[in-house]
Amino acid sequence: MTDEQHDPEGSVETPVVRDRRRIDPETGERRSPDEESVPVVDSAAPAEEGLAAAGTEPEGSDEELAQARAQAAERLDDLKRLQAEYVNYRRRVERDRETVRETAKAEVLSGLLDVLDDIGRAREHGDLTGAFRAVGEALEAAVTKAGLEQYGEVGDEFDPTIHEALMHGYDDEVDVVTCTQILQPGYRVGERIIRAARVAVAEPTEALPAQQDGGDDGGTVVAGEPVEGAEEEK
Incomplete structure (x- = not known):
């Protein structure tokens, strides 16, 4: 005969088997009335059921797990x-x-280039004195701090990306196209060119074109200036 033993939490029911035999099958002796209803719990059954439940998965669980992972x-x-x-x-x-x-x-700094040019010309002529000198130097310091850089020096190799050649000639003392005069300095901010430097350049004499029709050597040829001896020939 079996009874049901409830778990304290009320979630699991464990079957209880009561041995009501009067003769003990192991000793062969008659049992007392108190021993005739001793409950015998089959502890292996719940364990087996638990293992079976743990090892049993609903149909299609592998497919659902694969879909969830994907x-x-x-x-x-x-x-x-x-x-x-x-x-x-x-x-x-x-x-x-x-x-x-x-x-x-x-854009802001480019608007100050004309003022900087005036300051530079005044310095060249010795007119940058007194209060005007203080203001000019303060302005130059401010634009320099803002990142404005002046460039262009006599002797620099001519670079068409940062120089603008306004005059051209030939010179025995140069090996490459060289800036021989800075007509107007250039300015840049970092890699950005605000204004290209305007310069006069000279090429090596070897690059001078050959004279035609037995003419004289013509001296140094400079754009915008007459060739030497042109007035005498007239």
């Missing part, structure tokens, strides 16, 4: 792609912001 991997890829797009967006915004800042700075 969906999780897809969501992870979406998250990584979204994060990469956000990082690229931030970089693009920062780059555009820096470009706008540099452009605005260049």
Whole structure:
């Protein structure tokens, strides 16, 4: 005869077997009335049932697990792609912001170039004195601090990307096209050219074109200036 023994939590029912035999099968002796209803619990049955329940999976669980993993991997890829797009967006915004800042700075500084030219000419003629000198030097210091850099020196190799040649000639003392005179200094902010330096350049004499029709050597040829001896021939 069996009874049901309830778990204290009320979730698991364990069958209880009561041995009501009057003769003990092991000793062969008559049992007392108290021993005739001793409960015998089959502890192996719940364990076996638990193991069976633990090892039993609903049909289709493997397929559902594979689908869940595939969906999780897809969501992870979406998250990584979204994060990469956000990082690229931030970089693009920062780059555009820096470009706008540099452009605005260049526009402001380019408006001061004429003033800087006047200060430079006044210094060359010795007129940069007194209060005017103090103001001029303060302005030059301010634009330098803002990133404006003046360039262009006699003897620099001519670079068409940063120089503008207004005069041209030939010289025995140069090996490459060289700036021989700075007509107007150039200015730049970082890699941005605000104004190209306007210069006079000279090439090596070896590059001088051969004379035609037995003419004289013509001396040094400079754009904008007459060839030597031209007045005498007239």
